[in-house]
Amino acid sequence: MHKGYFGKFGGRFVPETLVPALSEVEEAYRTIGQSSKFKTRLNDLLANYAGRPTPLYHAQNISRRLNFKLYLKREDLLHSGAHKINNTLGQALLAKMMGKTRVIAETGAGQHGVATAIVCALLNLKCAIFMGKVDVERQKSNVYRMRLCGAEVIPVQSGSQTLKDAINEALRDWVTNVRSTYYLFGTAAGPHPFPTIVRDFQSVIGRETRKQILRVEDRLPDTLVACIGGGSNSIGLFYPFRRDPVNFIGVEAAGMGISSGKHAAALGAGRPGVLHGTYSYLLQDKDGQIKIAHSVAAGLDYPGVGPEHSFYKETRRAKYVSVTDKEALAAFHLLSEIEGIIPALESSHSLAYLLKDKKKFAGQLVVMCLSGRGDKDLEEVLRVENE
Amino acid sequence: MNRIEAKFKELKKARKKALVLYLTAGYPNLATTEKLVPELERAGADIIELGVPFSDPVADGVTIQRTSAAALASGTNLSKIFRTVSRIRGKSQVPIILMGYYNPILSYGLKNFIAECKKTGVDGLICADLPPDEAQELLRLTRKAEIGLIFLLAPTSTPERIKMVSRVSYPFIYYVSVTGVTGVRKLLPNDIRAKITQIRRCTKKPVCLGFGVSNASQAKEVLPFVDGVIVGSALLDCIEKAGINYLDAAKKFTASLSAVKNID
Numbered sequence: 149m150h151k152g153y154f155g156k157f158g159g160r161f162v163p164e165t166l167v168p169a170l171s172e173v174e175e176a177y178r179t180i181g182q183s184s185k186f187k188t189r190l191n192d193l194l195a196n197y198a199g200r201p202t203p204l205y206h207a208q209n210i211s212r213r214l215n216f217k218l219y220l221k222r223e224d225l226l227h228s229g230a231h232k233i234n235n236t237l238g239q240a241l242l243a244k245m246m247g248k249t250r251v252i253a254e255t256g257a258g259q260h261g262v263a264t265a266i267v268c269a270l271l272n273l274k275c276a277i278f279m280g281k282v283d284v285e286r287q288k289s290n291v292y293r294m295r296l297c298g299a300e301v302i303p304v305q306s307g308s309q310t311l312k313d314a315i316n317e318a319l320r321d322w323v324t325n326v327r328s329t330y331y332l333f334g335t336a337a338g339p340h341p342f343p344t345i346v347r348d349f350q351s352v353i354g355r356e357t358r359k360q361i362l363r364v365e366d367r368l369p370d371t372l373v374a375c376i377g378g379g380s381n382s383i384g385l386f387y388p389f390r391r392d393p394v395n396f397i398g399v400e401a402a403g404m405g406i407s408s409g410k411h412a413a414a415l416g417a418g419r420p421g422v423l424h425g426t427y428s429y430l431l432q433d434k435d436g437q438i439k440i441a442h443s444v445a446a447g448l449d450y451p452g453v454g455p456e457h458s459f460y461k462e463t464r465r466a467k468y469v470s471v472t473d474k475e476a477l478a479a480f481h482l483l484s485e486i487e488g489i490i491p492a493l494e495s496s497h498s499l500a501y502l503l504k505d506k507k508k509f510a511g512q513l514v515v516m517c518l519s520g521r522g523d524k525d526l527e528e529v530l531r532v533e534n535e
Numbered sequence: 536m537n538r539i540e541a542k543f544k545e546l547k548k549a550r551k552k553a554l555v556l557y558l559t560a561g562y563p564n565l566a567t568t569e570k571l572v573p574e575l576e577r578a579g580a581d582i583i584e585l586g587v588p589f590s591d592p593v594a595d596g597v598t599i600q601r602t603s604a605a606a607l608a609s610g611t612n613l614s615k616i617f618r619t620v621s622r623i624r625g626k627s628q629v630p631i632i633l634m635g636y637y638n639p640i641l642s643y644g645l646k647n648f649i650a651e652c653k654k655t656g657v658d659g660l661i662c663a664d665l666p667p668d669e670a671q672e673l674l675r676l677t678r679k680a681e682i683g684l685i686f687l688l689a690p691t692s693t694p695e696r697i698k699m700v701s702r703v704s705y706p707f708i709y710y711v712s713v714t715g716v717t718g719v720r721k722l723l724p725n726d727i728r729a730k731i732t733q734i735r736r737c738t739k740k741p742v743c744l745g746f747g748v749s750n751a752s753q754a755k756e757v758l759p760f761v762d763g764v765i766v767g768s769a770l771l772d773c774i775e776k777a778g779i780n781y782l783d784a785a786k787k788f789t790a791s792l793s794a795v796k797n798i799d
Contacts, residue, residue: 161637161664163594165689165714167696306600312591319593324715326691422638422664423591435612436642437590 152340154459160339161422166319169326174341176246181238181345186245193237194352197270198227200234202353204360204515209486214502216509219369220489220518221357223381230492230520231353231381232263236332238349240267243330250274250325253332254318256283256311256377257446258290259520260334265299275299278318280310283446290524308440311450315424335378336454339425343454350384357515358388365513371395374517375497376468377412377448379457381519386466396466398457399501401443405472412441414453415461415468428455444473444532445493447520473532475500480522480529492520493528538630538658539683540706542581543741543762550798553763554579554754555743556770556789557634559586559602561611565619571774571785576629578786579793584661584765587616587635594636594663596718598768602775613643617655624656632659632685640673649676659683659706667703674703685709690730701738707762708734711746718768720747723757731760755795766792 152158160170180186194200202222211218223231236253243251251273255261261277268275277294281303284291294301307313315338322331336346354372361369372389374382376398386396403411411417418429423438431439431451441451460466471479476493479500484490491499495518502509502516522529536544546553556575560568572583588603588611595603620631633652640648640662652660659682665673667686677684686704688697689711701708710731712723727744734742744757745765754764770788777784 159669160666161669162666163663163689163711164666164687164696164700165691165711167666167668168691168693306597307591307604316591316593320596320716323594324713326714421641422636424593425664432638432642434642436639437607438638 154456155462157420157428157455157458158340158343159427160425161427162339162425163323165323165326169322170339170341176242177341177345180245181242186241190238190241193241194234198233198237199225200352201356202226204357204364207487210483213486214506214509216506216512216514218502219361219515221353221385221515223353223517223519224489224491224495224521228263228266229523230259230263231350231384232260232334233266234352234384235334235346235349235380236260236263236267239332239345240264240271240273243332244271244273246330248273248328248330250276250329251332252276252278252318252321252329253334254278254311254314255334256314256449257524258283258287258294259447259524261299261301262290262293264332265294265297268299269297276321277301278304278314278321280304280308280314282309283311286528287446310440312438319424335380336383336456337378337424337426337428337452343426343456346380347383347387347456350380351387353381353384353517354386354388357385361515367513368392368394369515370512371397371509371514373397373399373498373502373514375399375448375494375519376415376453376457377450377494378452379454381517383454383456385517390465396460397501398466398468399497400468400470401445401448401497402470402472403442403444406470410442411470412443412448412450413470414451415457416470420458423452426452426455428458429453429461444476444528445497447492447494448497469501471497471500471504475504477529477532479503484522489518490522491518492522493525495519537681537683537706538628539582539632542630543706546581551796552758552761552798553581553741553743554792554796555582555584555745555763555765556580557584557586557765557767559588559599559606559771560616560619561588561606561609562602562771563605564609565611565615569619569622570782572623572629573627574782574786575789576627578789579796580629580789581763582630582632584632584634584767585616585620587613587633587639589636589639592636594716596716596768598719598771599717602771613639613648617651620657621655630658631656632661632683633657634661635663637662637665645672645676649680649682652682653680657682659685661685661709667700687711688734690714690724690726694733697734698737701734701740704740707741707743708738709765710734710742710744710761712744713747715746717746719749719772723747723753727757728760751791751795754792758795
């Protein structure tokens with residue numbers, strides 16, 4: 149395979165200024181990132197700081213409704229409340245060992261921003277988080293969390309003032325401060341080597357799941373399900389099972405419905421193109437201008453997707469489906485009511501799909517990644533439901 | 536011969552440096568672009584870069600972000616830009632380079648894109664987010680059509696990158712003066728001369744300097760060691776500020792830059 153590519157997807161489409169910086173990250177990951185010193189420290193932090201391993205929980209009440217056996221991989225129980233910290237711990241540690249003094253990151257709803265701010269506080273790194281102005285206004289508590297941890301939150305006023313523009317602005321900052329700064333990319337997208345690095349750090353989800361399910365069920369699951377924004381929790385769950393006879397299903401956000409045009413289903417309704425350094429499926433108009441995504445779940449609200457998912461789509465290794473805001477909200481309520489688990493709106497999409505297509509899985513053993521907890525979404529849910 | 540290459544030969548003979556001006560195509564509309572190009576040539580521009588607006592211009596500062604958004608809002612796209620270039624060719628043979636981002640070109644189709652460049656009289660192409668490593672197909676197509684494909688070098692470029700980029704970039708090399716995005720700057724970094732010397736050791740191709748150059752005194756400062764300067768944001772700011780008097784303002788600004796082109 150061509151370097152940095154997954155089939156024909158991936159690559160490194162960035163301004164020349166950033167090429168050496170990306171090579172530096174790639175080299176550091178290949179050397180420092182594989183050293184026993186790095187791995188020992190990361191494993192210690194994952195266990196004792198973040199709270200790994202996370203449980204694999206047999207959700208019996210919801211399983212009865214679904215008529216198949218559903219296990220939830222409880223990434224929602226991690227410190228910071230979502231899977232994002234698996235990646236931020238890994239990359240921030242790498243940045244620290246590379247001798248970088250400043251870390252920047254983009255954030256949509258604030259989950260990756262919070263996870264970055266937390267580890268920068270821990271590792272004593274200067275931290276700046278780019279966040280669309282619209283998102284800053286609607287995610288006040290996450291902005292405060294980041295600031296509590298000492299991060300500077302920079303509201304982005306350009307373009308649509310959401311995640312896509314936060315990434316643009318973070319890239320502009322990186323181009324400017326490239327020598328001192330590490331760009332801690334939040335999902336398994338972006339230019340090479342980020343899709344690989346983020347996947348590797350998130351693969352702890354799948355590795356644990358594989359061990360846990362074999363221990364309790366003495367067999368592999370039939371199907372794995374996870375939601376897809378950029379696609380980091382899903383690729384982290386899928387990747388360690390890639391050579392197993394296990395079905396992968398990625399659930400995208402259909403927002404107000406695919407036909408409404410207000411959705412975030414890059415794989416389902418987009419076509420391949422180049423955005424933020426990678427060649428992958430994305431939402432774009434006939435002239436190749438990027439379209440604005442929509443989802444009630446801010447973490448899925450991105451017009452692109454990681455290149456490895458595009459590769460899985462083309463090779464049919466994984467199947468990609470989508471559910472609407474409304475369906476996701478119903479699943480959010482159901483899991484809260486009958487399991488006492490309030491899921492993130494992102495993760496609610498995975499459950500919504502299983503509820504919608506439950507007949508297809510009759511008698512199966514299914515694992516779903518519960519990528520985050522829903523506490524962050526309470527205000528948003530109240531707002532949407534009062535409208 | 537490619538118009539850009541011919542222009543550099545002509546300038547060398549006349550002992551002059553190149554003034555390359557960047558305009559966002561379609562800002563505020565394409566009729567304005569069509570009017571401006573021949574006027575800028577008459578006022579002293581040697582090469583014109585037409586910016587192809589993109590929704591997510593990560594290498595650009597606020598001015599080009601703003602003008603790109605305005606150009607898109609006025610309905611600008613590649614097909615219309617090609618029509619504009621065609622019409623400009625009726626009045627002017629100034630070398631024209633399209634500068635932009637990869638996705639609109641990819642979406643247009645690389646083969647179609649190059650065919651249209653050839654047909655309408657586009658002489659070169661600069662793609663801010665397409666390093667040579669990712670440009671094999673476009674390199675092949677542009678070479679065959681004798682269209683320029685200009686790559687960038689930056690203050691962060693390693694000796695290996697300098698060697699590689701200078702080999703494939705044609706007809707000139709675009710040196711980005713600062714680590715950063717496009718836009719007006721008060722001061723230019725002082726490592727420019729050393730870096731240009733390093734590039735010169737690898738290639739005989741002309742080297743032009745852009746990003747941050749915003750007035751005649753800055754141009755004068757850097758011109759002794761490069762073959763040309765590229766000015767964009769400062770020109771667009773000047774056009775924006777002048778309102779209805781944009782044509783006179785742009786001509787005056789161009790003339791002020793053109794005045795420092797001679798090698799003395």
